[in-house]
Amino acid sequence: MDPREQLRTYLEQRRETGETELVLDKLSIDEVLRIIAGEASSARGSAVAAAAAAEIEHPSSVRSGDPGTGDWRSTLRDAGAAPAAKPPAAEPLPGEQTPVASTDPAPVKPPSIPRLAFPQPGHEAGGPDEASEFKTGIVVGAADSELFRSPFSHLDSLQAIAETVRSCTRCPLYATATNAVPGEGDPNADLVCVGEAPGASEDETGRPFVGESGKLLTKILEAIKLSREEVFICNVLKHRPPGNRNPLPGEVEACSPYLIRQLEIVRPKVIVTFGTFAAQTLLNTKSSLSQLRGLVHRYYGTPLIVTYHPAALLRNPAWKRPTWNDVQLARRVLDSARQGS
Numbered sequence: 001m002d003p004r005e006q007l008r009t010y011l012e013q014r015r016e017t018g019e020t021e022l023v024l025d026k027l028s029i030d031e032v033l034r035i036i037a038g039e040a041s042s043a044r045g046s047a048v049a050a051a052a053a054a055e056i057e058h059p060s061s062v063r064s065g066d067p068g069t070g071d072w073r074s075t076l077r078d079a080g081a082a083p084a085a086k087p088p089a090a091e092p093l094p095g096e097q098t099p100v101a102s103t104d105p106a107p108v109k110p111p112s113i114p115r116l117a118f119p120q121p122g123h124e125a126g127g128p129d130e131a132s133e134f135k136t137g138i139v140v141g142a143a144d145s146e147l148f149r150s151p152f153s154h155l156d157s158l159q160a161i162a163e164t165v166r167s168c169t170r171c172p173l174y175a176t177a178t179n180a181v182p183g184e185g186d187p188n189a190d191l192v193c194v195g196e197a198p199g200a201s202e203d204e205t206g207r208p209f210v211g212e213s214g215k216l217l218t219k220i221l222e223a224i225k226l227s228r229e230e231v232f233i234c235n236v237l238k239h240r241p242p243g244n245r246n247p248l249p250g251e252v253e254a255c256s257p258y259l260i261r262q263l264e265i266v267r268p269k270v271i272v273t274f275g276t277f278a279a280q281t282l283l284n285t286k287s288s289l290s291q292l293r294g295l296v297h298r299y300y301g302t303p304l305i306v307t308y309h310p311a312a313l314l315r316n317p318a319w320k321r322p323t324w325n326d327v328q329l330a331r332r333v334l335d336s337a338r339q340g341s
């Protein structure tokens with residue numbers, strides 16, 4: 001493949017994960033895309049393409065942030081396409097210490113996501129618990145939060161939530177969708193999978209994660225010795241956005257209480273979010289997927305692991321390896337939590 005085309009595809013995939021300017025020192029993805037489109041000198045564009053080709057070949061060099069292996073940076077500097085100095089702390093590189101990674105994190109109070117109420121022994125936010133051997137990420141809410149008095153607090157079963165979702169008109173999405181997709185699985189599951197929103201196959205069937213991405217999710221779960229029937233699977237949004245467009249803030253705000261209530265009822269030991277959107281919504285952050293991966297976040301006391309969406313893996317098989325690492329982490333956290341309960 002032509003290096004520029006290879007770079008363009010690569011950068012678009014990085015942007016898909018929520019990254020904007022942390023791939024190539026201080027160059028935004030949009031800027032690099034303009035460079036390879038020929039708006040800058042061809043020499044500079046070639047240097048960027050060569051650097052990115054090296055990155056694609058050896059992605060770990062970027063994630064490690066090790067200047068000794070980061071040939072792409074020196075290539076860029078030689079081409080005048082990147083500064084010699086490190087970017088400021090506010091713009092951390094992948095793999096470097098980021099604001100979300102801390103051994104003593106301060107709880108983050110989400111402004112729009114209602115509070116959960118499923119206290120579990122040893123789950124105090126930021127305190128010692130069964131997952132203390134893992135690197136801690138964002139902590140949202142405290143484990144002993146009071147019951148959120150939402151319009152859905154009277155819904156005392158997953159079935160009741162599903163029935164309410166099927167007649168919901170809280171946002172406009174119900175009008176363009178074929179079926180509601182409330183979620184399915186074991187009401188006593190130890191692990192809950194949370195995706196973004198239903199796609200075409202899900203809209204058609206009323207079931208979450210079906211079609212090709214659903215098959216891949218099944219394989220991902222099997223890789224950590226879990227079946228679909230053992231877990232609970234749902235999305236942030238319960239109706240499909242037209243044309244699979246990104247959910248709007250108002251839609252997320254309207255629909256999130258259903259997910260919150262589902263989590264309150266299931267009380268999982270581990271939550272795994274698939275894709276940037278679900279992670280950013282639950283963790284109330286704009287951090288990119290690469291910044292959020294590899295950490296054990298806390299969602300009202302429950303460990304939360306972030307990984308790629310199966311649909312993204314279908315577009316980029318290179319992400320299967322990091323996804324494998326993520327779900328193995330989820331499995332270890334789950335095993336640890338089970339031993340502690």
Ligand code: SF4
Pocket residue numbers: 165168169170171172173174237238239251254255
């Ligand atoms: S997407 Fe959520 S809030 Fe919007 S209509 Fe469907 S169930 Fe209701």
